[in-house]
Structures are given as C-alpha cells and as structure tokens.
Amino acid sequence: MMSIDIPTKDRPEWAEMAQGQHAMKKYVLQLQIDRISKKMAANEMTVDEGVEYLYEYFCKYPKGFRRDLEEIFKSW
Amino acid sequence: MIKLQSLEEVTQLINEGRLLSLAGDERILSKLPKGQWLAGSTPYFMDEQQGKFEQDAIYVDDFSDFALDQKIMVYTPDTIATITQNRFENGFTFLVIPAFSQLHADYALHAGDFENIYDSPILGWVSGVNLNSEDTPIVYNGLTGEPSSEFAVAMHIQIPEGKMAQLEILNIHSQDPNSPVIEFEEDSFNARECLINGERQNFAQYISNNKIDTKTPITCDYSGAVINVSVKAVNTETGQVDFYAPVFRGRQYKFANPVENYAEEFARQLPKEDSNQGFSCNCILNFLYGELEGKKAGFPGPITFGEIGYRLLNQTMTYLKIVDID
Numbered sequence: 536m537m538s539i540d541i542p543t544k545d546r547p548e549w550a551e552m553a554q555g556q557h558a559m560k561k562y563v564l565q566l567q568i569d570r571i572s573k574k575m576a577a578n579e580m581t582v583d584e585g586v587e588y589l590y591e592y593f594c595k596y597p598k599g600f601r602r603d604l605e606e607i608f609k610s611w
Numbered sequence: 612m613i614k615l616q617s618l619e620e621v622t623q624l625i626n627e628g629r630l631l632s633l634a635g636d637e638r639i640l641s642k643l644p645k646g647q648w649l650a651g652s653t654p655y656f657m658d659e660q661q662g663k664f665e666q667d668a669i670y671v672d673d674f675s676d677f678a679l680d681q682k683i684m685v686y687t688p689d690t691i692a693t694i695t696q697n698r699f700e701n702g703f704t705f706l707v708i709p710a711f712s713q714l715h716a717d718y719a720l721h722a723g724d725f726e727n728i729y730d731s732p733i734l735g736w737v738s739g740v741n742l743n744s745e746d747t748p749i750v751y752n753g754l755t756g757e758p759s760s761e762f763a764v765a766m767h768i769q770i771p772e773g774k775m776a777q778l779e780i781l782n783i784h785s786q787d788p789n790s791p792v793i794e795f796e797e798d799s800f801n802a803r804e805c806l807i808n809g810e811r812q813n814f815a816q817y818i819s820n821n822k823i824d825t826k827t828p829i830t831c832d833y834s835g836a837v838i839n840v841s842v843k844a845v846n847t848e849t850g851q852v853d854f855y856a857p858v859f860r861g862r863q864y865k866f867a868n869p870v871e872n873y874a875e876e877f878a879r880q881l882p883k884e885d886s887n888q889g890f891s892c893n894c895i896l897n898f899l900y901g902e903l904e905g906k907k908a909g910f911p912g913p914i915t916f917g918e919i920g921y922r923l924l925n926q927t928m929t930y931l932k933i934v935d936i937d
Contacts, residue, residue, distance in 0.1 A: 555834050562779050562836055566921060567729045569834035573861075592730070598936040599775040 541593045541604055542611035544586065553585035557607050564603060567592060614911045615658050615668040618642055624671065625753070630678050632705055632766065632890065634913035635669040636741070637749055641758065643669075648753030649683055649764040651707040651738030652746070655898055655914035662903035662914070666741070670913050672890050674705070677933050680769040683754050685762050688714045692721065698731045699769035703776035703931060705890070706735035708763040710748040710916035718763070719857050719923035720798055728921055732778035734931050735765075736892045737917030742899075748916060773937040776889075780920050781909065781928040782837050783876040783897075786830045790865035793829060795858040802858060803850045813850045818842075826900040827867040828926050829858070840864070841896050841925035855896070855917065856925045873901025877908040877928070891930035892918055 542548065551557055555572040559565045571588060574580035580588070593600055604611075616624075618639055624631060625646035633640065633650035640650050654666045674681070679702075686694055686706075691714055698704050708715050715737060722728060740746040749758045770776060793814070794806040805814045818825065828839035843853040858864065870876050891910035897903065898914045909928045918924040 558835055560835075561777065562920065563729050563732070563777070565834045565836035569836070570723070570729065572834060577861075595730070596775060596936075599777070599934070 541590070541597050542608045544590050546608060546611070548607050549586040549589060550582050552607060553582060553589055559603065561600070561603060564600070612671065612673055613659075614670055614672075615656060615663070615665060616671050617668060621669045621671060624673065629673050630675040630681055630766070630768075631753070632672040632674065633669050633751075633753075636666040637746065637758065639667065639669055640751055643751075643753070643756070645756045646753050647681065647683070648751075649705070649707055649766050650751040650753065651709070651736060651913070651915075652749045653739045653913050653915060654741045655739070655895060657893055657898075657903070657907075657909060657911050657914060659911050661905050661907050662898055664904060674766070674768055674889065677770050677774065677889070678768045679771055682767045683752060684765050684767065685752055685759070686714070686765060687762050688717050691718055691763060692725055694733065694765060695725050695727050695730070697765075698767050701731075701772060701775070702767065702769040703732040703734065703778070705766045705768065706733055706763060706919055707750045707765075708735070708737050708917070708919070709750050709760045710737045710739050712748075712761050714761065714763050715917070716800065719800075719917075722922045732776045732931060733919065733921050734778045734890065734929055735919040736913060736915035736929075737919070737923070739895060739916035742895075770933060773935060775934050775936045777932045777934055778920055779882075779930055779932065780836070780924065781877070781880055781882070781930070782839060782926070783870055783873065783880060784828055784830060784837070784839055784867040784926055786832065786837055786865045787868045793864040794862070795864070796860055798857055798859045800857050801851050801853045803852075814852045815845050815847050815850045818845050818852065819847045823866060824869060826896075827869055829864045830867050831859075831862045831864050838922075839867070839925045839927055856923050870901070873897055874903060874906040874908040881909060888930040889933050891928060893928040894918060894926045896926045897928070
C-alpha cells in the first residue's frame with residue numbers, strides 16, 4: 536500500500552530521472568527533465584541538486600503526478 | 612458552449628461578468644465592452660465541426676466555472692520574465708502575445724530560462740492576421756479595452772484545491788530517424804552556417820540541394836517532447852534561412868517525417884480521454900499546409916501564429932486540461 540506522499544529522496548530512481556533515464560509521458564515532465572539534464576551536462580547543476588529540484592517539484596503535486604511516479608518507482 | 616459566437620452573444624457574456632478568452636478579427640473585437648476578458652486577433656479557427664475563416668464571429672473560451680480567482684496583467688519586454696512570479700500557486704496562466712513584436716521574439720528566446728517556468732502551466736497563443744490583409748496582429752486587455760501590437764496580455768487563474776491544470780501538446784510532426792543531425796551555433800531566428808552531421812555547411816544551400824520540403828518543420832527532442840521550428844524562408848542567394856521560432860545552440864535538430872494527410876493524422880493521434888479540455892489552439896501553418904479549412908482536425912480552438920506551451924511552439928496543437936486529482 537502506497538502512501539499519498541512521494542518516494543523518499545534516497546531512492547536511486549530520482550537520480551535516474553534527473554539524468555533522463557526514464558521516459559516521461561507528460562509534456563511538463565519531459566521539459567523539466569530536459570532542463571535539468573541540460574544543466575547537468577553544462578556543469579551548472581550536480582546530480583544531487585537535480586534530485587533536490589525534482590523532489591521539491593513532485594512534492595508540490597503528489598497526487599497529480601502519482602501515476603508517473605508509480606511507473607518509475609513501482610511502489611513505496 | 613458553442614465556440615464561435617456573435618458580437619451580441621459575447622457582449623452579453625462579458626456583461627454577465629464571465630471570465631473569457633476571446634479570439635477574432637480586430638474589427639469585431641474592438642466593439643466589445645470592457646470586462647473580464649482578454650483577446651487576440653485571428654480570423655482563422657477550428658470550431659466544433661471544421662476549420663474556418665471567419666471575420667464576423669468571436670471564438671470564446673469561458674474559464675469562469677473553474678476559476679476561484681483571477682488577475683489580468685499586461686507584460687512588456689521589460690517585465691515578461693516576471694510572469695512566473697505573478698502566478699497563483701494552484702492554477703495556470705493564459706498568455707496572448709502579438710506576432711512580430713519584440714516581446715514575441717524575447718519570449719521565444721528566453722521563456723525556457725524563466726525562473727520556475729514549469730511549475731505551473733503557461734499556455735496561450737500568438738495573435739495573427741488575415742494573411743491577405745495589411746492588418747497588424749494585436750491583443751486586447753479587456754479590463755481597459757485597449758489593444759496593443761507591442762505588449763502581451765495574461766490572465767492568471769487560480770483553480771480549486773483537488774484540481775490540477777495540465778498542459779499537453781499534440782505534435783503530428785515526428786522526427787525522421789534517417790535525418791542528418793543539424794546543430795546551430797547561436798540562439799537565433801535565422802541561420803546561415805550550421806553543422807550537418809558534424810560538417811559545416813550553408814543551411815539554405817543544403818535545403819535547396821537536397822530538395823527538403825520546408826512545410827515540414829525541423830524538430831528537436833526535449834527529453835521526449837518533440838519541439839518544432841518551422842521554416843519561414845530559404846534564400847539561397849544570401850544563404851540565410853529564417854525560422855518562425857528560434858533554434859538554439861547546443862541542441863540537435865532533425866528534419867521531420869512528411870505528413871500525407873494532416874486531418875487524418877490529427878484524428879488518429881487525438882487523445883480520446885482528453886475531449887473535455889479547457890482550451891486548445893493550433894498553428895496557422897498546420898491549417899495552411901494541411902488545407903484544414905472545411906476539415907475537422909484536432910480540438911476546437913483559434914488558429915494561431917504561434918502556440919505557447921510554456922515556451923513558444925510551432926506547428927503544434929496545444930491544449931489545457933483541468934483534472935481532478937483527489
């Protein structure tokens with residue numbers, strides 16, 4: 536049984552997401568991932584900072600992106 | 612609600628205090644009373660049945676039923692970057708920009724870098740004109756009734772808790788996997804030299820030599836989102852290619868696959884579960900190249916000189932859904 540909250544920040548899937556290793560379906564998530572991965576490629580953001588940014592973003596909309604998170608994290 | 616309405620019908624909606632996004636020819640928009648509305652000019656539409664050229668009716672989207680609060684604001688080139696700071700925490704921003712303005716160019720080049728741009732939907736469109744006229748694209752701030760060909764008008768809308776605004780796109784133009792990779796050296800609305808599969812070439816000459824159909828856009832993959840840049844003009848004498856949206860340095864572009872039948876492609880790709888969208892718009896280039904006048908293609912909406920889905924888009928249907936998340 537999953538809670539309504541999002542997966543904990545120490546899950547490796549967050550770093551995978553930040554690095555563009557998971558295909559996102561929603562347009563806004565594609566753009567978010569693109570922005571983060573571009574910044575990391577340009578050394579303007581570390582992986583940890585990318586994870587922090589993503590985590591905070593998903594915290595704002597835990598219900599709205601629940602299905603997207605379930606596809607990646609499966610359970611939490 | 613019927614999307615294309617008469618001046619009298621829209622006037623009544625305004626006088627009832629409805630919160631409206633409007634699109635129409637400037638001659639009819641200029642007759643509207645002040646109220647809670649914004650508008651942009653275009654005489655091209657996709658209504659519930661088919662694509663239309665219509666100068667005597669106004670296209671209406673009514674946001675009243677899901678708006679808790681709203682604020683209509685005007686943005687200049689100096690203030691447009693602050694648009695993200697004026698949003699409600701839960702809601703969306705509807706933005707209309709006049710085509711060919713400085714603000715149009717600025718937004719296209721820089722919106723992707725606006726602070727927290729992707730935290731809440733910013734959608735809308737670039738206003739246009741009758742292509743067989745000398746008109747100027749304009750937008751209207753309904754609060755004052757003032758038109759502008761230089762400034763943008765935005766409506767920030769707050770929606771109730773338990774609901775979420777989701778912005779999606781439908782791009783019928785897919786990347787050709789056999790296309791060469793094209794890279795540009797600067798962020799710009801035009802280009803001469805570029806790298807094609809790593810080799811420096813003149814882009815206009817390459818397009819001409821290879822008989823590239825410029826009705827299909829060049830495309831860039833933004834982590835799964837295919838973003839188009841439409842070709843405006845190719846001049847082999849000067850060697851310059853002009854675009855309707857900027858290309859960006861550091862990005863890899865590819866030519867798109869040709870689309871045989873735009874209307875059929877929209878019908879095939881249109882998401883069935885998203886039929887209850889809050890707003891939609893589509894591009895004048897899809898309308899023209901796909902010969903969509905008299906044909907049903909995509910969701911109803913104004914036909915525009917650019918679509919706004921956070922950033923400036925070309926040849927892309929953009930739409931907003933208000934979904935329940937409880």
